[in-house]
Amino acid sequence: MNRRFHPFFIVILVLMAIGIIFRMMTTPFELIVAIVIFGGVFLLWKYPPSRFRKANGRKPSSSAKRTKERRKNVPFRVIQGNKRDDDGPPEKPHTYH
Template identity: 40%
Template sequence: MNMYRRLSLPDYIIYGLLVVGILYRFLVNPGPLLIPLLVFGVIFLLYKFPPNRLQKQGRPVQHRTRTAERKKYEERERRKAHFRVIPGSKPDSDEEQPPKYH
């Protein structure tokens, strides 16, 4: 199926009448069309170009040096924990099966 469908003759007629109707309405009484257009225009401009007080305050970018990265890597390497098994009070039972949902 073609993604870009060509318009048929009735489509062109309907869209043409729609444009003529909007232009006529705007020329006769522009208030009802002008106010919503202005409101949407102001909202669009505020969205695209927000005032400075509404923009997020930029934080200075901290550049890491190689020594800081190496120090962080060494700290991470140092913190590796070795797990130890603490003997419990339950008797060891090898013939018991593990729980079904574990």
């Protein structure tokens, strides 16, 4: 399979690269600070400290499960509606003219 990128996606990637290169030339410290902050947030999200992890609760034992009661095999019941049969001509929709 030939997987090609959409031209709009390529333009966005080129503009992002130009912006990053320009930012590195003008104010590299701001870019480094942003990378460090995003990296720290990513690491905290991926590997949270032990005090923030969710405690694994005990699972109920399999013997405590309830057994499902079998349902009765009841045939479907038809409820009479108020809709008219399609034997006659259809009604005209009401308009406010």
